[in-house]
Amino acid sequence: MRIAQVAPLAEAVPPKLYGGTERIVSYLTEELTALGHEVTLFASGDSVTSARLEPMLPQAIRLDPSIRDAVAPHMLMVQRVLDMAAGFDIVHFHIDHLQLPALRGRGVPYVSTFHGRLDLPEIQPLIAAFPEAPFVSISDSQRRPLGHIDVNWAGTILHGLPENLLPFSPREGGYIAFLGRMSPEKGPDAAIRIARTAGIPIRLAAKVDRADQAYFDEVVAPLLDQDGVEFIGEINEAEKAEFLGGAMCLLTPIAWPEPFGLVMIEAMACGTPVIAFNRGSVPEVVEDGVSGFIVEDELGALAALKGAAGLDRARVRAAFEARFTARRMAEDHLALYRRLLGQDRASVLRAV
């Protein structure tokens, strides 16, 4: 199939820094290429891919201080995609909504994945204005805020990671891991309280965004100065394997409906169980009692910590391999593309 993947330009694909969407676009693009498809990646010029790269600007926007208008390069990209659309069987957009008015009625087969939260009041009327546009959700829970709107959902496809990105780690090092941003939504303060009450050491790997500096200074920093609490700052992709693989469990006491928490499947890839608050996509990702525990609050997490030590790390890894590889993610997308194009078996039967 001739497939175009259209990435955000904020970060390179894969990202040099933080950038969940760009990572997923990279994994998807590489797997589709590995499966023999002719993939074109619209992305910043510092992207690295085995697909054909259509570079939209020399450097990703976040790394280029000369760029003030981050939308302009995206509008140019939308036009470039339209200009080249005849060369693709399907175009897959990952840039929120910027393509919608330009694509309407053009006869270009396309689909869009929304990677962010859909409960923003300004997003809903926009999606409602495009009832014909097919969307992919990254979890069923992501759709909830749009329950009252007529959306052409093409499917839910959970994220996946390259199978060998993070190796299985059969033994753990007796600490709880927290990995994410130091933001109220991610709940690092709850994580520390839970670990301290349980008397288990906790290590936190996290970046502090400028927007979260006050929260970090006022709420988190005072908690860091305790025995058994270690803040190791931001870690890169290469350091994740050791950090997550060495943990007895990952703790994600999130306080928002996260549409998909990549860190959960990263831990599972290492064989590390996940204790997660029951918000957003968590029940779609964690298999309660197998790959971790789904809890309601800090008290529930305390109880789950006892159980987590008893989970079989090999079964956690197996849960990852069964449901969260990039290969599975790519195959789900291929099936979805074929469905949209009417090339799947059911469509063919309907057409008869």
Next chain:
Amino acid sequence: MRIAQVAPLAEAVPPKLYGGTERIVSYLTEELTALGHEVTLFASGDSVTSARLEPMLPQAIRLDPSIRDAVAPHMLMVQRVLDMAAGFDIVHFHIDHLQLPALRGRGVPYVSTFHGRLDLPEIQPLIAAFPEAPFVSISDSQRRPLGHIDVNWAGTILHGLPENLLPFSPREGGYIAFLGRMSPEKGPDAAIRIARTAGIPIRLAAKVDRADQAYFDEVVAPLLDQDGVEFIGEINEAEKAEFLGGAMCLLTPIAWPEPFGLVMIEAMACGTPVIAFNRGSVPEVVEDGVSGFIVEDELGALAALKGAAGLDRARVRAAFEARFTARRMAEDHLALYRRLLGQDRASVLRAV
């Protein structure tokens, strides 16, 4: 003529706070309506107009803290305009570039005014990708950075103000006025130095944006603590008449190629001469020796201060009335719309 004006949604039309583009869209919309045209204004719902308002969201984005994605309402607006396009003879966009890919090839007669600077590196390839799209520049100097690009310039139309917005003030109060943002580009530090060297009192009316706080604290604030220097903070539209009308001159020692400095024609409306640095649109706005003086630097401004006192304030006002009323601005736009639609005399002759 059935005309659609498409305003930015950051501020209401007219703006409740700072918002040069929204003010111009308001003046243009009201004058076109007064001239008997059927005008539809796409804008935030808290806009006030005698045209037909198509409210795109209840409140302007800058006043609505619940909005995180400022682009989403604009994309919805572009689609709404497309949906209603058959009802307009011409659509006039004031939202930079967000309409370009969506409008291409739709058969909708439209024109776009760029209100900002065009020397940003990310803007130029975007405009170059739309050689068929007609643009209005707000000064000839605004076009300069695009000299090497094939742009379909439909015309330059300088801004204008409602004729009676700011009354003529025949007498002045012996001070220099500075009005604008406290930013390096606007040169408040240069204005203070010039006034102090000349020994003439200066009054500064300005807002301090968060982005400019460091500049203000480090560069401007130390200069404010001198005799003859008075900082009166931000003033509203109603206070402008007294502030500008009472000044012996307006001093705009700008350090950037400002595409159009509204404050210059505001001063002229009051009969107050303008001493402006020779950057951007200044030579297109100030008539040297009539409505003020165009100078190259601080030394030049010092010399001009002597001359400014000798200018006839009634002639300054006359220069405003001749070239910078909203009526003239609206008539220029009508002529431009007709030219684009092939309804002007020359087009008719060409068609024969």
